[in-house]
Amino acid sequence: MNEFGSLIEPPPVPFRFGAPGWYVLGALIMLILLAAARLIIRHYRRNAYRRQALGWLEQQETRLQQGGSPLAFVYNVNMLLKRVAMGRYGRPGIAPLRNDQWVALLNKTAPRSLFTGEDASLLQQALYTQQEIPLNEAAAFAAKSKNWIQYHRYNYAL
Numbered sequence: 223m224n225e226f227g228s229l230i231e232p233p234p235v236p237f238r239f240g241a242p243g244w245y246v247l248g249a250l251i252m253l254i255l256l257a258a259a260r261l262i263i264r265h266y267r268r269n270a271y272r273r274q275a276l277g278w279l280e281q282q283e284t285r286l287q288q289g290g291s292p293l294a295f296v297y298n299v300n301m302l303l304k305r306v307a308m309g310r311y312g313r314p315g316i317a318p319l320r321n322d323q324w325v326a327l328l329n330k331t332a333p334r335s336l337f338t339g340e341d342a343s344l345l346q347q348a349l350y351t352q353q354e355i356p357l358n359e360a361a362a363f364a365a366k367s368k369n370w371i372q373y374h375r376y377n378y379a380l
Contacts, residue, residue: 268376275306275371283364292360296348299367303328306371321346331374336366 286295308316319327325342329335344363347353
């Protein structure tokens with residue numbers, strides 16, 4: 223049975239990065255990392271308007287809490303929403319929208335419906351009748367507006 227003797231094993235092959243496959247893999251990983259960094263930077267730059275709008279809205283909320291007019295607050299927030307929508311989707315399709323059409327567009331461009339018919343009447347009240355608005359309704363409208371600014375679709379076909 224042991225006619226041939228014991229097996230002679232070669233010495234173990236040392237691990238090295240000298241093979242060309244490692245250079246190809248390293249280059250591929252670098253390309254993937256560069257592409258990911260480019261996409262992250264592009265996304266960050268494309269959403270600068272969102273950060274700017276949310277910062278402005280925070281300032282307006284601070285003014286409201288310090289005794290500002292809820293009527294003026296709702297008006298200014300609506301104008302902010304209009305500016306953001308016009309910047310994103312173009313002026314011709316956004317500027318003429320009023321009341322229910324405007325609220326419908328906001329809901330259509332959001333991931334889920336945020337605004338209701340009460341919000342449309344709140345906007346009408348702020349824009350046209352100049353009746354006083356309760357502070358809690360103004361705050362609720364601001365919360366919905368923040369949500370819309372953060373999550374509305376980037377592209378939208380009117």
